[in-house]
Amino acid sequence: MSSTSFDILGIGNAIVDILAEVDEAFLGEQAMVKGSMALIDAERAAAIYDLMPPTTENSGGSIANTVAVAAQMGARTAFLGLVADDTFGAVFRHDITSSGVHFPSPFATVDAPSATCLILVTADGQRTMNTFLGASSSLSSVDLDEALIAASAITYLEGFLFYAPAAQEACRVAAGMAQAAGRRVAISLSDSFCVQINLAAFQAIVRDQVDIVFANETELAALTGLDDFDAAAEVVAAQVEIAVLTRGALGSVIIRGDERVVVPAEPAVVIDTTGAGDSYAAGFMTGLVAGESLATCGLWASRAAAAAISRIGARPPGDLSAFRA
Amino acid sequence: MSSTSFDILGIGNAIVDILAEVDEAFLGEQAMVKGSMALIDAERAAAIYDLMPPTTENSGGSIANTVAVAAQMGARTAFLGLVADDTFGAVFRHDITSSGVHFPSPFATVDAPSATCLILVTADGQRTMNTFLGASSSLSSVDLDEALIAASAITYLEGFLFYAPAAQEACRVAAGMAQAAGRRVAISLSDSFCVQINLAAFQAIVRDQVDIVFANETELAALTGLDDFDAAAEVVAAQVEIAVLTRGALGSVIIRGDERVVVPAEPAVVIDTTGAGDSYAAGFMTGLVAGESLATCGLWASRAAAAAISRIGARPPGDLSAFRA
Numbered sequence: 001m002s003s004t005s006f007d008i009l010g011i012g013n014a015i016v017d018i019l020a021e022v023d024e025a026f027l028g029e030q031a032m033v034k035g036s037m038a039l040i041d042a043e044r045a046a047a048i049y050d051l052m053p054p055t056t057e058n059s060g061g062s063i064a065n066t067v068a069v070a071a072q073m074g075a076r077t078a079f080l081g082l083v084a085d086d087t088f089g090a091v092f093r094h095d096i097t098s099s100g101v102h103f104p105s106p107f108a109t110v111d112a113p114s115a116t117c118l119i120l121v122t123a124d125g126q127r128t129m130n131t132f133l134g135a136s137s138s139l140s141s142v143d144l145d146e147a148l149i150a151a152s153a154i155t156y157l158e159g160f161l162f163y164a165p166a167a168q169e170a171c172r173v174a175a176g177m178a179q180a181a182g183r184r185v186a187i188s189l190s191d192s193f194c195v196q197i198n199l200a201a202f203q204a205i206v207r208d209q210v211d212i213v214f215a216n217e218t219e220l221a222a223l224t225g226l227d228d229f230d231a232a233a234e235v236v237a238a239q240v241e242i243a244v245l246t247r248g249a250l251g252s253v254i255i256r257g258d259e260r261v262v263v264p265a266e267p268a269v270v271i272d273t274t275g276a277g278d279s280y281a282a283g284f285m286t287g288l289v290a291g292e293s294l295a296t297c298g299l300w301a302s303r304a305a306a307a308a309i310s311r312i313g314a315r316p317p318g319d320l321s322a323f324r325a
Numbered sequence: 326m327s328s329t330s331f332d333i334l335g336i337g338n339a340i341v342d343i344l345a346e347v348d349e350a351f352l353g354e355q356a357m358v359k360g361s362m363a364l365i366d367a368e369r370a371a372a373i374y375d376l377m378p379p380t381t382e383n384s385g386g387s388i389a390n391t392v393a394v395a396a397q398m399g400a401r402t403a404f405l406g407l408v409a410d411d412t413f414g415a416v417f418r419h420d421i422t423s424s425g426v427h428f429p430s431p432f433a434t435v436d437a438p439s440a441t442c443l444i445l446v447t448a449d450g451q452r453t454m455n456t457f458l459g460a461s462s463s464l465s466s467v468d469l470d471e472a473l474i475a476a477s478a479i480t481y482l483e484g485f486l487f488y489a490p491a492a493q494e495a496c497r498v499a500a501g502m503a504q505a506a507g508r509r510v511a512i513s514l515s516d517s518f519c520v521q522i523n524l525a526a527f528q529a530i531v532r533d534q535v536d537i538v539f540a541n542e543t544e545l546a547a548l549t550g551l552d553d554f555d556a557a558a559e560v561v562a563a564q565v566e567i568a569v570l571t572r573g574a575l576g577s578v579i580i581r582g583d584e585r586v587v588v589p590a591e592p593a594v595v596i597d598t599t600g601a602g603d604s605y606a607a608g609f610m611t612g613l614v615a616g617e618s619l620a621t622c623g624l625w626a627s628r629a630a631a632a633a634i635s636r637i638g639a640r641p642p643g644d645l646s647a648f649r650a
Contacts, residue, residue, distance in 0.1 A: 020642075021642050021643060049419060050419070052419075052423060053423050053424070053642065053643070054383075054384060054393070054419075054420035054421075054423050054424050054640060054642065055383075055416070055419065055420060056381055056382070056383050056638065057381070057382035057383070057416065058379075058380075058381050058382070059379060068379070086412065087411065087412035087413060088412060091380070091382065094374060094375070094377075094379075094380065095379035095380060096379075098377060098378050098379050099378070099379050313381065315379060317345075317346050317378065317379065318346060318378070
């Protein structure tokens with residue numbers, strides 16, 4: 001097989017996060033489910049924003065976070081996703097590029113602003129997300145780059161893309177391109193509700209195209225229809241090369257064939273769980289492409305996740321190569 | 326005298342801060358003086374931004390920070406300053422309004438984007454600022470609101486406004502309106518370089534129009550030409566009702582006539598000194614309008630400053646009324 005130019009190519013939503021700390025009552029008044037991600041339209045986004053306390057803006061997007069953190073840990077990463085030619089589009093492009101991620105996607109051609117995610121952080125560190133997808137939702141197969149996919153060891157797909165039919169189709173096409181080139185396909189299930197309402201599509205891609213699946217407990221249950229963690233883990237693990245299953249403070253379980261590694265969570269004071277899973281995936285795949293054992297991949301992953309939850313915002317700043325030590 | 330509608334009316338630059346952590350070498354390569362504020366044009370702003378690592382965006386502006394934090398502590402505050410009708414203008418307006426600050430200024434009519442400040446935070450918590458003033462620099466006397474000034478117990482002026490002649494004139498006019506209404510005038514000297522190059526104007530306004538002056542050691546030295554802190558403090562204190570002199574980790578000295586109060590700094594782990602002086606001024610004036618002693622005003626001020634430096638960004642979030650306890 002030819003050598004790769006990139007370790008991880010992420011394909012996902014290109015989003016700027018708008019964060020504020022709120023109390024539990026705010027979520028209740030707005031009929032939001034704590035810890036969930038809801039898709040909202042521009043009008044609803046404006047209404048929520050008006051009610052939010054002063055905010056902080058940071059680049060986000062689940063898979064974009066992952067490739068940024070992986071780059072900061074020393075992996076060679078790239079990203080495909082769409083922003084508009086506007087202020088937040090420039091912010092997203094600046095931040096991901098300056099993290100060391102190759103980001104060749106041109107501006108979206110649709111008449112919609114760049115995506116934003118209104119994130120409400122409660123005192124327990126939980127984040128409740130309201131995403132206005134805007135330009136990001138116009139991603140389709142024409143935005144893929146077959147040469148880039150073929151030159152990347154892992155193509156990592158965002159489950160949230162399954163909400164938009166054309167973007168969902170792009171995931172299948174990208175996975176097919178990676179398979180044809182002999183590369184690995186990874187996916188984040190992203191959100192249990194997203195899995196539920198696109199269940200057949202998720203089950204099919206995991207079964208037929210995915211080598212590495214990242215899921216938390218509720219996403220795993222949604223995919224398999226099984227509430228028992230061990231039973232659900234067994235079902236998924238039989239379908240993929242590696243199942244990477246996160247359990248929050250309980251740590252994570254990694255299964256590859258007969259190999260099963262249980263990784264404790266790294267100790268951390270929880271400030272904001274935004275991006276914990278994204279950073280976990282970054283650490284894991286950075287270890288994997290470096291040829292490390294599953295236990296070491298899990299350790300790197302847990303360190304990155306701990307760094308993410310110890311501060312406000314999804315992407316821990318600076319050089320993160322120390323997590324490889 | 327008639328009753329007031331507001332405790333503090335701030336008049337200053339309306340800026341969105343763009344922060345990133347950098348090492349000392351970055352400052353050297355860019356020929357920046359650590360801890361200083363430089364005015365830059367759009368081209369230089371773009372060049373610096375391109376070189377910056379991933380950023381965080383927060384509303385800023387020195388006097389805007391002060392009225393926001395004072396509102397969070399329970400003071401009734403308002404702000405006059407100019408943003409453009411663009412994304413960062415909307416962010417600034419949202420954040421200051423949702424802090425509880427009355428912000429009646431309409432959008433600037435000049436063809437320039439909203440002001441941004443590129444802030445480079447080094448490991449020692451020092452911030453080096455590069456400000457592109459854009460729409461904010463078009464402030465002039467026509468943007469003042471005489472009824473609002475007359476209805477505010479303190480009109481608080483930003484020294485940085487002295488860089489632009491029309492804005493400097495607006496400061497004198499606003500001070501005159503406050504004086505005519507029997508209200509107090511406060512000023513932040515903002516920056517020693519700004520004081521130096523507008524020395525006569527600063528000396529005149531302090532001598533003739535200002536009741537309360539906020540200055541750090543270098544600004545005090547610039548204003549008086551005296552390097553000896555005590556000698557300089559005496560000179561300024563003789564010209565104003567209250568001189569509020571901050572000395573960083575050494576705390577602050579407050580002088581009113583024969584009364585001299587030395588306030589220790591509140592203990593804090595320094596993460597980012599951005600906004601320390603702004604929050605200090607907020608706490609001080611919140612105490613003053615509440616009728617507290619100078620010692621209590623200094624205590625509230627020091628608590629607010631400690632909160633500001635303990636985290637990234639200028640404005641500590643949430644309800645800050647606990648600082649009054």
